[in-house]
């Protein structure tokens with residue numbers, strides 16, 4: 001069991017959760033972060049700091065979020081990352097899980113951009 005990150009992180013990806021993770025088990029993709037399913041020690045710190053409520057215990061997800069349990073787990077297989085033992089902050093962002101790569105733009109990000117456009 002571990003925590004997972006859901007679609008709310010897509011295109012937000014501010015990295016707040018990575019600052020508090022004591023074992024550096026949150027890894028950077030191009031559009032979102034992913035939690036390693038076996039390196040996570042379930043401390044829950046990341047869940048408390050996420051500004052968009054994107055983090056869940058994997059046994060508390062809604063039916064709509066269920067796919068993100070699979071996505072967080074598969075991410076480390078499809079990228080070939082395996083179990084590195086900690087995120088290397090100096091490495092460039094890895095590719096995303098194919099489902100995330102193909103996901104539409106995050107609604108929150110689009111709304112923010114539109115509002116900023118109106119205010120300029």
Ligand code: SF4
Pocket residue numbers: 003020021022023024025026035039040041042043044045046047
């Ligand atoms: S629950 Fe704790 S160990 Fe797991 S990803 Fe969040 S901060 Fe890291």
Ligand code: SF4
Pocket residue numbers: 005008009010012013014015016017018033049050051052053054055
């Ligand atoms: S704190 Fe939330 S939005 Fe920020 S990177 Fe982590 S999961 Fe994504």
